[in-house]
Amino acid sequence: MKKSSFIFSFIILIGYSTTLHSQQSIDASSIDNYLTSIYKKFRDSRHDYGGKYGEARDSILIRFQNTLAETLTKESFLNVKYDSLSEYIRILSSEDDKLKIISWDEFNGGTWHVYNSMYQYKANNELAVGFLTTKTDDHYITDHTGVYHYQIQLIDKDKYLAKAYGTHGSGKEFYVFRLLSFRDGVLKDCNGCFNGDDKFIYEISRGRDELIPQFNPESKEIAYHELMEGYIDGDLDSPSGFMDATGKILKLRYENGVFLSLED
Numbered sequence: 001m002k003k004s005s006f007i008f009s010f011i012i013l014i015g016y017s018t019t020l021h022s023q024q025s026i027d028a029s030s031i032d033n034y035l036t037s038i039y040k041k042f043r044d045s046r047h048d049y050g051g052k053y054g055e056a057r058d059s060i061l062i063r064f065q066n067t068l069a070e071t072l073t074k075e076s077f078l079n080v081k082y083d084s085l086s087e088y089i090r091i092l093s094s095e096d097d098k099l100k101i102i103s104w105d106e107f108n109g110g111t112w113h114v115y116n117s118m119y120q121y122k123a124n125n126e127l128a129v130g131f132l133t134t135k136t137d138d139h140y141i142t143d144h145t146g147v148y149h150y151q152i153q154l155i156d157k158d159k160y161l162a163k164a165y166g167t168h169g170s171g172k173e174f175y176v177f178r179l180l181s182f183r184d185g186v187l188k189d190c191n192g193c194f195n196g197d198d199k200f201i202y203e204i205s206r207g208r209d210e211l212i213p214q215f216n217p218e219s220k221e222i223a224y225h226e227l228m229e230g231y232i233d234g235d236l237d238s239p240s241g242f243m244d245a246t247g248k249i250l251k252l253r254y255e256n257g258v259f260l261s262l263e264d
Helices: 031-044 057-073
Strands: 003-006 090-093 099-105 115-123 126-131 148-156 159-169 172-183 186-189 199-205 214-216 221-231 239-255 258-261
Touching: 031 057, 057 099, 057 115, 057 126, 090 148, 099 148, 099 159, 115 148, 115 159, 126 186, 199 221, 199 239
Parallel strands: 003 126
Antiparallel strands: 090 099, 099 115, 115 126, 148 159, 159 172, 172 186, 172 199, 214 221, 221 239, 239 258
């Protein structure tokens, strides 16, 4: 690698630099434990919004993000295994070893869970690093990108199908499929490749694991249950607010760069 491309729009610096704790002694053999210690401290302080300067939960979280970002941009840390950190957050690597996605819980409280994700992509002779989340000007994640990525599939040349989980509360959870590729110096979602949408988003009642959509890598198909509005005691004037499966399985098949619905 000749240089690193540090692609960051959302990291906020609050009184300390993005260096690895300003300690030159942090090396590849110790960075895993160091990152783990910061995230564990954040998790233990997740309810402390008013702690002393630099020690409240949000300060520690930003410290974790900054340290992780700098770690991912360094070629000397490229082969770090993150055995310790992976016990607390999700770290995925693509089968071609070009893409790494790291997802973690930001413990925002309540039933609306906010997850954040960062990526590292090996592009030619560069390491590109950035977020996979969309944030508002107030740095809150409010859309379906605040998810926990837990699967990556190399589906085409330099195209990756990522599967993620999220919940906005109210007894529901959702699953997201994203077709990611590196374009214009950034890892991006596709443009309308899921029947005209940039992502495939599928919401179900929490705990209905049998309804989780599945991807078949051999047929390159996403299979999911057809859903319809449920009603309380069958009363059509009393919608339950939850969806029921009809028993029919629908499919999207990947062909020529897009996912298209299969006809019956």
